[in-house]
Amino acid sequence: MTPRPHRAHLPEERTESTAPLPPPELTEAECRRCGTYIAGLDGRYACGVCGWVNDHSEGHRRLPRADEDPDRPAKGRRRPKQLPGPPPEPESEPGPGPEPGP
Secondary structure (H helix, E strand, O other): OOOOOOHHHOOOOOOOOOOOOOOOOEEEEEOOOOOOEEEEEOOEOEOOOOOOEOOHHHOOOOOOOHHHOOOOOOOOOOOOOOOOOOOOOOOOOOOOOOOOOO
16 A cells, blocks of 8 residues: 655745746856756756756746636636648559660
């Protein structure tokens, strides 16, 4: 039987906030992998040269919750369905070779 998680391991209770979030702060650092000078928001970085990304928990502030996103669709609305990609290309079979001449 699996033990139930303790209260300390459960996610923190959410309090409804009506105050707008402060704008993100532009921060700069050196890439830890290749040394390129990079910029990020609130201490979260991604290097466009080598692809290194720091963990989201290293940021200076907490990330906003989905319900704090001003662009989130209203409740009861769903995201539009994604259109399917292009159909797969049919595999062409190799021909018998050049046609004989007259």
